[in-house]
Amino acid sequence: MRTATQVRTSTTDMEVTSIRLERTLKEKLKELSGSQGYQSLxxxxxxxxxxxxxxxxxPKFAPTDIRATFPAIAQKDESCVLTGKLIQAGDEMHLGFTIHGDLVPLSQLP
Incomplete structure (x- = not known):
């Protein structure tokens, strides 16, 4: 899942760093980046x-991002990705399967 991009820093304020990438990885990054550019990606x-x-x-999710849900018991404190509500360890909750393939904690069904 991709989150909001960080505030853009001018490239003149950035430090130059060299990194070696496999050619195929660099090509895939270029394909995925589109007009954004692979270094920005x-x-x-x-x-x-x-x-x-x-x-x-x-992470920020909307109810429309949830494809399926199933009941679960929280094994540790969690926060609902839709409401931010605390789900305490041992509480009943739901796990949501998102359109991006993530499993996320839910305190209520969307």
Whole structure:
């Protein structure tokens, strides 16, 4: 899932970094990036990774993003991706299967 792009920094304010990529990977990134450009896509991917690992990541979903749901029991505290409501460990909840193939916690059915 792709989240909102970070605020754009002028390229003159960025540091130059060299990275070696397999040719096929670079070509796939170019194909996927379209008019955005593959370097910008790589920055978006890296920012998404950093936000997810730092705990700052809050995916945004709409009820129309949910394809299917099934009941579950929370094994740890979770937040509903639709409402932000806390789901405490041990509480009944639902898992939603999204159009992007993610399983996400839901406190209510969409």
């Amino acid at each position: 790589i920055r978006d991917i890296l920012w998404n990774y950093v936000n997810q690992k730092s705990g700052d990541y809050r």
